[in-house]
Amino acid sequence: MSIFPSILRRSCFGLGALGLSVLVLVSSLPGDEPIADHWNPAKHLALDSRLWDQKDHVRLTLGKVEKDPRNPLFTADKPWENALNNLYPNIVYDREEGCFKLWYKCVLADKEAVAKLNPPATIHDVGWLLLYARSRDGVHWEKPSLGLIGFDGSTQNNAVCRDCPNVGVGKDIHDPDPARRYKMIYDVGRGKMRVRFSADGLRWSDPLEPKGLEQSGDTHNNAFWDPASKKYILITRLYQGERLVTRSQSQDFLHWEKPLLVLRSTPEEGPAHQTYCMTAFPYGNIYLGFLMMYHAGTDRTVDCELAWSPDTMRWERLAPGTPLIPRGPAESYDAGCIYAQAGPPILHQDRLCIYYGGSREVHRGWKRHCLLCLARLRLDGFAAYEPIQADRPGVLVTKPMVASDDELCISADAAGGQLRVEVLDTPGYGLADCTPIRKDVSGFPVEWQTGKKFADLRGKTIRLKFELRGSKLYAFTGVK
Numbered sequence: 140m141s142i143f144p145s146i147l148r149r150s151c152f153g154l155g156a157l158g159l160s161v162l163v164l165v166s167s168l169p170g171d172e173p174i175a176d177h178w179n180p181a182k183h184l185a186l187d188s189r190l191w192d193q194k195d196h197v198r199l200t201l202g203k204v205e206k207d208p209r210n211p212l213f214t215a216d217k218p219w220e221n222a223l224n225n226l227y228p229n230i231v232y233d234r235e236e237g238c239f240k241l242w243y244k245c246v247l248a249d250k251e252a253v254a255k256l257n258p259p260a261t262i263h264d265v266g267w268l269l270l271y272a273r274s275r276d277g278v279h280w281e282k283p284s285l286g287l288i289g290f291d292g293s294t295q296n297n298a299v300c301r302d303c304p305n306v307g308v309g310k311d312i313h314d315p316d317p318a319r320r321y322k323m324i325y326d327v328g329r330g331k332m333r334v335r336f337s338a339d340g341l342r343w344s345d346p347l348e349p350k351g352l353e354q355s356g357d358t359h360n361n362a363f364w365d366p367a368s369k370k371y372i373l374i375t376r377l378y379q380g381e382r383l384v385t386r387s388q389s390q391d392f393l394h395w396e397k398p399l400l401v402l403r404s405t406p407e408e409g410p411a412h413q414t415y416c417m418t419a420f421p422y423g424n425i426y427l428g429f430l431m432m433y434h435a436g437t438d439r440t441v442d443c444e445l446a447w448s449p450d451t452m453r454w455e456r457l458a459p460g461t462p463l464i465p466r467g468p469a470e471s472y473d474a475g476c477i478y479a480q481a482g483p484p485i486l487h488q489d490r491l492c493i494y495y496g497g498s499r500e501v502h503r504g505w506k507r508h509c510l511l512c513l514a515r516l517r518l519d520g521f522a523a524y525e526p527i528q529a530d531r532p533g534v535l536v537t538k539p540m541v542a543s544d545d546e547l548c549i550s551a552d553a554a555g556g557q558l559r560v561e562v563l564d565t566p567g568y569g570l571a572d573c574t575p576i577r578k579d580v581s582g583f584p585v586e587w588q589t590g591k592k593f594a595d596l597r598g599k600t601i602r603l604k605f606e607l608r609g610s611k612l613y614a615f616t617g618v619k
Contacts (some may be wrong), residue, residue, distance in 0.1 A: 159180035196552035197533035202520035211510035226496025248505035257289030326356025361481035411436025414417035420483035441476035473497025523611035545594035547617035556609020
């Protein structure tokens with residue numbers, strides 16, 4: 140939700156081959172402005188196992204996404220889009236320019252297509268382009284003619300970079316250098332990482348070789364600024380007979396610590412089911428990851444699971460073997476593989492937008508298309524606790540926490556049921572005193588019929604008891 144009035148904003152829908160920007164008047168009404176920054180040290184997602192001292196008759200269930208009926212949002216309809224292999228979508232909502240931005244992977248798998256590059260070049264025997272698209276509403280996408288990269292005797296295409304496999308792109312508002320506002324990290328082979336910088340996300344610097352990332356790469360490399368550590372966090376791959384997820388950090392995006400293994404398949408899964416890649420982002424006061432699991436030993440499909448971490452170093456799969464974004468039925472547009480976006484989901488019209496590349500084909504060979512798709516999730520809705528039995532309430536009790544805000548607010552689905560909250564051992568804040576919540580809410584304040592205010596508890600160590608009857612608890616704020 141935006142708190143800003145109508146403002147002058149630079150639009151990414153500009154004039155001319157280079158997308159020259161113009162100023163446009165944008166009216167930002169409450170709920171209209173998309174949000175991509177979800178870091179909130181006061182927000183606790185219920186899936187965080189560190190929160191709970193007691194869990195009775197409850198189970199943790201994954202949130203349910205809804206796929207946009209217009210999927211895929213665009214097709215490979217340009218001559219240079221030879222094979223949108225894995226797509227590796229990088230999504231940004233640019234508040235300064237008022238638009239959605241996408242950078243996506245294109246492989247030139249056919250020799251005839253490679254020959255049209257100016258000049259021709261290959262890495263791993265194929266050509267590589269990084270393509271760019273933009274959207275006002277997040278659904279209808281434009282592939283602008285940028286005039287930057289030569290293909291088939293013309294620069295009228297939407298390529299912004301070439302010879303750059305497995306790119307992660309993001310906008311970094313924390314870097315004081317405007318020439319480094321956009322950052323790119325990719326590999327030209329295992330252990331051969333490269334970075335580039337850009338002022339606008341279109342025109343990129345020459346590649347630089349970062350230090351400390353030996354053995355990394357060959358996956359959707361992705362990095363983000365961590366507001367807690369004030370460092371850049373890189374999620375990439377280590378290969379040791381199977382694909383493994385590693386993590387590194389840097390102060391300047393050029394000098395990195397040695398990547399450490401942070402996630403792999405279970406011993407029971409073994410190499411037959413591998414952690415192909417993971418794109419990560421801060422959310423609430425923890426970190427979430429879209430984990431792509433490659434079923435190399437069975438049908439060669441790729442599923443998108445959910446992982447979480449308290450610190451970006453210790454990662455846990457929330458529901459191993461169960462995808463957050465399920466693949467579609469046989470022969471559908473996303474029946475074979477799903478590769479979720481790099482960059483945090485974008486909150487738009489009260490729903491989290493999760494973009495992904497969906498392919499009909501399984502993970503086999505270069506020549507296959509993975510097309511942009513969209514799935515939506517309710518705010519904070521990655522996972523929730525709910526009662527195991529419909530006729531028996533579920534109970535959650537937190538560990539001791541300090542009341543830090545004037546209100547205790549929750550995100551929950553309670554339509555058709557109810558949810559009540561008690562502050563244990565505190566008169567006037569009991570379950571019987573709580574005004575029941577009987578609707579689906581996000582950031583909704585809890586009230587007690589005794590007139591007691593949560594603000595009166597600020598600074599005190601308390602424990603919260605949640606009673607769930609036909610309801611789901613996703614998140615809460617107000618304590619630390």
